[in-house]
Amino acid sequence: MSSSASASSAAPVALFDRPYTVALAGMAALAAAMGIGRFAFTPLLPMMLHDGVISLAGGSWLATANYVGYLLGALACMAFPWVAPRARQRWHAARLARWGLLATVVLTLGMALPWPWAWPALRFAAGVASALVFLNVSAWCMLRLVALGQPALGGFIFCGPGLGIALTGLSASAMVAWHWPAAAGWAVFGLLCVGLCALVWPVLQGLPQPSAASAQAPLAAPTGLGVAARSLLTLAYGLAGLGYIVTATFLPVIARAALPSDSPWPDLFWPLFGAGVAMGAALSTRTPARWDRRWLLLGAYLMQAAAIALTLVWPGAAGFALGSWLLGLPFTAITFYALQEARRVWPAAGDSFTGLLTAAYGVGQIAGPPMVAWLLHGAATQGQGFAQGLGAAAGALVVGAVVYAFMAWRWPLKAPGL
Secondary structure, three states: OHHHHHHHHHOOOOOOHHHHHHHHHHHHHHHHHHHHHOOHHHHHHHHHHHHHOOOOOHHHHHHHHHHHHHHHHHHHHHHHHHHOOOHHHHHHHHHHHHHHHHHHHHEEEEEEEEOHHHHHHHHHHHHHOOOOHHHHHHHHHHHHHHHOHHHHHHHHHHHHHHHHHHHHHHHHHHHHHHHOOOOHHHHHHHHHHHHHHHOOOOOOOOOOOOHHHHOOOOOOOOOOEEEEEHHHHHHHHHHHHHHHHHHHHHHHHHHHHHHHOOOHHHHHHHHHHHHHHHHHHHHHOOOOOOOOHHHHHHHHHHHHHHHHHHHOOOOOHHHHHHHHHHHOOOHHHHHHHHHHHHHHHHHHHOOHHHHHHHHHHHHHHHHHHHHHHHHHHOOOOHHHHHHHHHHHHHHHHHHEEEEEEEHHHHHEOOOOOO
């Protein structure tokens, strides 16, 4: 063996050439941007209400500002390849994701400052940053894993939001027990983002270098698939945004209103939701490639609708616990399957169609908190307003499931070569 060959074989493998390292980096990035940057607001909202720094209506509008930012960030990611084709090589997915992660750190720490007038802008910008990270990290990691011959590991990336949600939920529960103010919670979560970003930084760099295999679909697109199928997929995915957001935003507040004031359970439902998210994402990696993603999405929507209904008909600790876990179980699996379906029905669109789906999801999210604020204003009691909001959310998920059933009937899958 020549000395050059020996040196080559002894060279260390780069971190972005290790499939499990890539998957773990994607997981950590989404834990920071989604689990903390977006969803840390949910367990901290009761603390902010207790501190008297915000009202429930004000919290609804802060949530809406975040979702509007998420929508605009998704639209920007969708349009970027078309408006800046030359800059795409310089501002590639890894670089955009890094900037998004840096912004998440700064914006999360900014919420600890006693500047209520700035909070809407901070939550809006955090929404933009989370969309930037989510779309670019997902695209980079999934293409990188395809190039490394381990596409099934892509599902583990989507465990990140669940793990971040569980971690922030448990941390917020401890902070409540220790009588910490919400500002301290924002500061702690900002520092946690710093640690997660430090793990991601050495891995997330350069182009993903997709191989030719990335263009291969396990199942051929059915004849006649076109604008109608893409439009229905966009509609159905947008309904998922509305379907989950009411519960995901107000779960701790709803639980505190329904359970005795001395119950320790309200602080634990959000971590249970996060645990379900992580578990569902891990299970989604075991789904055979030949299975029709539309039927899987239909089942996931119905599971979330049933979870919401469970919290309405069984408003006790056990009902909230089971409902929270079932709501989280298909949460990021829905995203994973929808992105796979998007690449199947419109492979030539690349990340643009993914951005459109994410934007539709963002529209659904934006509608949720104002709807609840309006229902709370018109309802005789707070509980009645939340019940109406949860009912509307469950209905949206059922409609989305019906859309997937129609798509599967209208455009059945065909195996390649048939």
